[in-house]
Amino acid sequence: MSISTMSLSGRHLKVAADIWVPWVDLREAAKEEGGRGLGGLTLTASGVAAEFFDMIATKLNFTYALVMPPDREWGRGMPNGSFTGMIGMCQRKEVDMALGPFGVTWERAQVVDFSSTLYMDGFGIFLPRPRLERDLAGFTKPLAWQVKPSSMVGMEPSVHIRHRQHLLKFLKNYMTSWSWCRYCGKRMIILPFAPCFVLPVFLQIPPSLTSLGSRRFLSPAGNPEITVPADRPRYTTRARDGHLFEAFPYIWFAQAVLRQPISVLPRAAAGRVFLGTWMVATIVLSSAYKGVLTSLLAVPMVTVPVDSLEDLVNHGKIPWANERGTSLHQLFSDAESGLYKMVNDGGSLVVNAYQARHRIKEERMAVLCDFFTMRKIMSDDFGRTGECHYYIAAEPIKSAPLAFAFPRGSPLTPHFNRWMAPLKESGLVSRSVLELTSNATACLVAPGKEGGLGSTLVLTLSDLAGVFLLFVGGLVLGVLIWTLEALLSYKNLLDEKLELTST
Secondary structure, three states, rough: OOOOOOOOOOOOEEEEEEEOOOEEEEEEEEEEHOOOOOOOOOEEEEOOHHHHHHHHHHHOEEEEEEEOOOOOOOOEOOOOEEEOOOHHHHOOOOOOEEEEEEEEOOHHHHHHHEEOEEEEEEEEEEEEEOOOOOOOOOHHHHOOHHHHHHHHHHHHHHHHHHHHHHHHHHHHHHHEEEEEEEEEEOEOOOOOOOOOOOOOHHHHHOOOOOOOOOEEEEOOEEEEEEEEOOOOOOOEEEEOOOOOEEEEEHHHHHHHHHOHHHHHHHHOOOHHHHHHHHHHHHHHHHHHHHHHHHHHHHOOOOOOOOOOEEEEEEEEOOOEEEEEEOOHHHHOOOOOHHHHOOOOOOOOOEOOOOOOOHHHOOOEEEEEEEEHHHHHHHHHHHHHOOOOOEEEEEOOOEEEEEEEEEOOOOOHHHHHHHHHHHHHHHHHHHHHHHHHHHHHHHHHOOOOOOOOOOOOOOOOOOOOOHHHHHHHHHHHHHHHHHOOOOOHOOOOOHHHHHHHHHH
């Protein structure tokens, strides 16, 4: 008699099993409907591991009955040396074997025997797919925060040092006195945050309509306004201390940044060098900004907040759960300090990832589980919806061989190993895994780069909300300033009428 039929032919085995889709799925059925058991309602199994197990049962000519562990755990070591779940049932020899398949660990191998490896799989973090977040300040992202103050600092050497003390005195007198605004045509107070020479820059008023465009500049009250001759392109004004100085160099910088023509250039060679250098720098900065901004709008990058256990703990916005009674549960619960301890203390427990698949998508939570289950859930979801709702973190937690479990010293182990090798080498398990996860390929890419979805990027109002808010805010500010100026001008007109009436 061959070893394949010796001692197992006609035997009826008691096999522990629990649900682990796609490896094993259990349901109740009557014996005449295909269940193998002792009559009445019995558990029947389907899935990759169950089909492989049925092949071996046919080869070895035995029947079996499935039983579920009372605690619904796979097998976790306790301080007293006993194990929970199906591993504990094998340890206590309450069953002839356990279907599993189980991740082989050193702790489990001390109390049970494992068959040859059925499949090699890894374990990681299964997450809801990161979304393209709407960022109101997205148009500022092409420039890092260090670039903005650096560009402002770069403007400072371009202002003539010998004019600075006069410029400060001029601004002090100018901003706090009554002035004639050539653009407004009224005598009014010019607010420090909205002088007339700033309005053309932000509102794009043609230079010909401004005092600068007409070769005039604003003068403090009591000083004559200076008209610059056509043969002398130099904007000057007379402050109260009687000094003449150039009072408009910052206008050049704003015009260079906004790519506006600069019709009047400094006469001094040093000023031309400074201005030319700034123009070249602004061309490079603005071109780089526009190029990066265009790429961000055309191909938006989705931020992936979690790609490892450390990211999961530090992110703090995604709750996570572990599968109860699994080897990962054992790994984290045994940790006394460090990252694994934080993962164990900060997470919750679920029965299995497949059962929690809707919670992952709808409640935006993460589950620590095996990669086969992750790909199976992604494949089913994509096949049903045509969209990708799940994401697998890039950094795995661990890898482990998967196998059947037997009581220590069980004579069944060599019989199973005898047939597992040729069946596995035939590629049955690998082919089944690929067939069940074929649709997951479309979602195994970086978020935001899913192919075959048939969607094109269309910028909506919410995508550009930050720019429109900035525009509306500028309009509102301009209207408020205009209203204030009009009120002040009207008040000034009434004061003048009262003066004329009194005289």
